[in-house]
Amino acid sequence: xxxxxxxxEIRGVLRDLRAGLSMxxxxxxFVPTMGALHAxxxxxxxxxxxxxxxxxxxxxxxxxxxxxxEDFNRYPRTLEDDLRMLExxxxxxLFTPDVxxxxxxxxxxxxxxxxxxxxxDGASRPGHFRGVATVVAxxxxxxxxxxxxxxxxxxxxxxxxxxxxxxxNFPLELVVCPTVCEPDxxxxxxxxxxxxxxxxxxxxxxxxxxxxxxxxxxxGERRAFALRQLMRNVLCREPAVRVDYIAVVDPDTLLPVEDxxxxxxxxxxxxxxxxxxxxxxxxxxxx
Numbered sequence: 001x002x003x004x005x006x007x008x009e010i011r012g013v014l015r016d017l018r019a020g021l022s023m024x025x026x027x028x029x030f031v032p033t034m035g036a037l038h039a040x041x042x043x044x045x046x047x048x049x050x051x052x053x054x055x056x057x058x059x060x061x062x063x064x065x066x067x068x069x070e071d072f073n074r075y076p077r078t079l080e081d082d083l084r085m086l087e088x089x090x091x092x093x094l095f096t097p098d099v100x101x102x103x104x105x106x107x108x109x110x111x112x113x114x115x116x117x118x119x120x121d122g123a124s125r126p127g128h129f130r131g132v133a134t135v136v137a138x139x140x141x142x143x144x145x146x147x148x149x150x151x152x153x154x155x156x157x158x159x160x161x162x163x164x165x166x167x168x169n170f171p172l173e174l175v176v177c178p179t180v181c182e183p184d185x186x187x188x189x190x191x192x193x194x195x196x197x198x199x200x201x202x203x204x205x206x207x208x209x210x211x212x213x214x215x216x217x218x219x220g221e222r223r224a225f226a227l228r229q230l231m232r233n234v235l236c237r238e239p240a241v242r243v244d245y246i247a248v249v250d251p252d253t254l255l256p257v258e259d260x261x262x263x264x265x266x267x268x269x270x271x272x273x274x275x276x277x278x279x280x281x282x283x284x285x286x287x
Contacts, residue, residue: 001087003094007142010056010095014143017054017092027052030145032136035059036076036190037085040180044149045089047177056143057086058095060102064110065131076190095143102138110134111168113160119254120156120267121278124244129160136161137168145172153179153187155265155280159254179279181207187279194275202238203272209234209246210281213266217283222259224248231268244269244276251282261286 004010014028021027029052031044048055059082066072079096086094110130113122117129140148150158158176165174180188185207186200195203209231216230231246249256251265260283267280 001083001091001094003083003096005096005098005101007097007101010093011142013093014054014056021053026054027146028054028056028143030139030143030148031055031057032139032148032150033057033059034061034075034190035082036078036193037082038180038188038190038192040151040153040188042085042089043180044151044177045086045091047175048147048149049090051175052147054092055090056093056095056145057091058097058139058143060095060097060135060139062102062131062135063099064103064134065128067125067127070125071191071194076193095139102135111137111164113164116163116254117160120245120247120249121269122156122160124269129157132157133160133164137164137170140165140170140172147173147175149175149177151179152176152282153189153279155251155267155282156254156278159252162252185211187277189277191275191277195272199240199273199275202240203275203277205235205238205241206268206270206277206279209268210266210279214281214283217260222261222286224257224259224264227260227266231266235268235270240272242271244271 002013029048031048033041045055045057061075063072111133113129113133122129162174165172184204186203212234213227213231216227221227227248228246235241235243247267249265257264263285264283265280266283269276269278
């Protein structure tokens with residue numbers, strides 16, 4: 001695995017590697033991350049490895065997607081462990097830029113996510129998706145992948161980035177991979193390491209709420225308000241958990257739906273102690 005922190009260096013190596021690929025069969029796969037890697041990231045890398053000739057991963061804790069009172073400074077940074085995981089998974093190139101590289105002094109250009117960027121996490125974290133869209137656009141421009149891999153856990157982010165790829169005509173495909181969960185159902189997240197043992201147990205209420213709503217939908221419930229209320233009732237059983245949002249929305253637009261016959265995204269964000277966690281379930285259209 002080759003490691004680069006400079007833009008021109010990784011661009012040059014990628015240019016040389018592409019020249020040796022047999023197109024159109026040769027593909028570059030990209031997995032952008034903020035580090036503190038876990039089994040969910042490993043799954044993304046493994047999927048990229050299975051489908052692509054060249055696999056590129058980035059590690060960059062992006063300051064512009066954190067609000068002033070959020071956890072940028074304490075966000076877990078575990079580079080040595082991350083390197084071992086990526087090396088073991090056969091990653092070809094790792095890009096680890098610093099903030100000055102990604103945001104040169106005086107930089108004033110950002111990607112606005114429009115209306116979709118103000119929904120779900122965008123409503124709770126103003127400016128969050130502006131920062132996400134900006135840094136991912138920069139990374140896409142640097143790496144120029146054919147395929148980019150993201151996790152379903154970040155469903156709102158996926159919707160924002162799909163819109164950005166379409167609107168800005170990026171010549172790539174977003175590949176969305178299933179959420180990877182702990183054996184007890186907690187969605188994998190770098191922030192899970194913030195949780196105390198007691199909070200870790202409380203956090204399981206998110207997956208229980210989603211599973212209850214999913215089961216109700218499977219039994220024939222089609223009304224979005226009924227599914228929202230069911231999730232709220234389950235979450236209320238853990239009074240220490242503070243709900244941020246409970247949503248039943250169109251997975252592409254993130255706008256609320258009245259019923260789920262055409263499919264829907266069930267999404268929850270909640271604070272467990274000081275840690276904000278998200279999880280979701282994607283419902284297929286009713287047959």
